[in-house]
Amino acid sequence: MSQPLDEPLDEPLDDQVAAPTNAAVATVQPPPDRSTHRCGYVAIIGRPNVGKSTLLNRLLGQKLAITSHKPQTTRHSILGVSTLTCGQILYVDTPGLHQRGGNALNRYLNRAARAILADVDLVLFVVEALQFSDEDALALAEIAKAGTPTLVAVNKTDRITDKSRLLPFLQALSQRHAFVSIVPVSALKGHQVEPLEAEILAALPAGEPLFPPDQLTDRSERFLAAELLREQLMQRYGQELPYRTTVEIESFTLEQTQAGPSKGTDRAEDPRARIHALIWVERESQKAIIIGHRGEALKAAASQARLEMQKLFGRRVHLEVWVKVKDSWSSDEAALASLGYGEY
Numbered sequence: 537m538s539q540p541l542d543e544p545l546d547e548p549l550d551d552q553v554a555a556p557t558n559a560a561v562a563t564v565q566p567p568p569d570r571s572t573h574r575c576g577y578v579a580i581i582g583r584p585n586v587g588k589s590t591l592l593n594r595l596l597g598q599k600l601a602i603t604s605h606k607p608q609t610t611r612h613s614i615l616g617v618s619t620l621t622c623g624q625i626l627y628v629d630t631p632g633l634h635q636r637g638g639n640a641l642n643r644y645l646n647r648a649a650r651a652i653l654a655d656v657d658l659v660l661f662v663v664e665a666l667q668f669s670d671e672d673a674l675a676l677a678e679i680a681k682a683g684t685p686t687l688v689a690v691n692k693t694d695r696i697t698d699k700s701r702l703l704p705f706l707q708a709l710s711q712r713h714a715f716v717s718i719v720p721v722s723a724l725k726g727h728q729v730e731p732l733e734a735e736i737l738a739a740l741p742a743g744e745p746l747f748p749p750d751q752l753t754d755r756s757e758r759f760l761a762a763e764l765l766r767e768q769l770m771q772r773y774g775q776e777l778p779y780r781t782t783v784e785i786e787s788f789t790l791e792q793t794q795a796g797p798s799k800g801t802d803r804a805e806d807p808r809a810r811i812h813a814l815i816w817v818e819r820e821s822q823k824a825i826i827i828g829h830r831g832e833a834l835k836a837a838a839s840q841a842r843l844e845m846q847k848l849f850g851r852r853v854h855l856e857v858w859v860k861v862k863d864s865w866s867s868d869e870a871a872l873a874s875l876g877y878g879e880y
């Protein structure tokens with residue numbers, strides 16, 4: 537059984553729609569010598585909810601990774617490409633390392649984070665100012681095991697009114713591991729992000745760019761569409777329900793909205809994306825909650841997701857969303873693999 541939306545969610549294109557460009561360009565002064573051009577992979581690691589995805593979006597200068605106030609929003613690693621005048625930084629956002637290793641999804645998330653740690657040039661370890669929990673210690677233990685050079689971003693400094701409290705925290709942190717450096721930041725407010733970026737760049741090996749300068753990610757629009765819909769589920773529904781859901785893009789096609797070039801230009805209009813998405817839940821009762829009274833809840837979520845997709849893709853989007861029940865998808869390894877959680 538599936539539930540379509542009453543009406544298509546196809547509204548006029550927002551004037552603010554921007555193509556995915558890399559707005560972080562030229563935040564660091566280029567060194568005169570071209571041979572110092574740097575390029576490398578940086579894994580963003582930390583416990584759930586510490587602000588990894590928010591920091592990645594800030595470093596990229598635009599939203600790529602989804603965020604919410606709930607822990608474990610990130611389930612897939614995602615590559616964000618930041619092309620600067622004197623280097624290219626390839627950020628890998630990872631699912632938060634966590635202790636609750638219980639079900640198949642959690643085991644998958646930990647495996648994913650560990651595999652990435654061993655395979656990058658630099659680790660950006662994100663912790664929260666004045667907080668160092670058992671989960672942070674667990675993440676640091678994994679980092680130490682991998683032996684990769686590590687820089688720390690001490691995030692959420694905007695929450696600390698008495699900044700003098702930070703110094704002893706930073707000193708204690710420096711005793712825990714031989715970090716390359718420790719930089720206090722606020723990903724939310726954008727404080728100290730440029731000095732952090734300069735430190736990251738300086739710690740990368742010399743090398744030519746691996747991606748074209750206008751490429752923001754290696755992930756497809758299809759993948760990003762699923763993530764943007766899942767973000768709405770994380771942000772809008774109760775504490776537990778989002779963890780019992782996942783999103784699958786059943787079809788993603790591009791259709792030309794006009795036969796020839798747009799009026800007054802010699803360029804054909806960008807093709808519109810036509811997306812059919814499935815939201816998988818584990819029980820009929822969850823399906824009813826996702827859909828809401830007369831479909832209002834689902835319609836609001838899908839409508840916002842569609843606007844976010846248009847912003848990221850820089851093209852019009854027609855989105856149809858259906859909700860289906862798949863029993864215990866999150867605890868079954870085979871079901872996980874069928875939903876795209878099979879890389880690690």
Ligand SMILES: Nc1nc2c(ncn2[C@@H]2O[C@H](COP(=O)(O)OP(=O)(O)OP(=O)(O)O)[C@@H](O)[C@H]2O)c(=O)[nH]1
Pocket residue numbers: 582583584585586587588589590591602603604605606607608609610611630631632691692693694695721722723724725
């Ligand atoms: N006050 C404050 N809040 C922040 C900051 N950075 C992130 N947050 C908030 O912290 C919450 C979690 O942020 P995310 O970026 O989703 O965290 P994450 O580490 O990617 O989370 P996981 O997906 O669980 O791994 C969100 O509500 C953010 O708005 C910050 O610098 N200051």
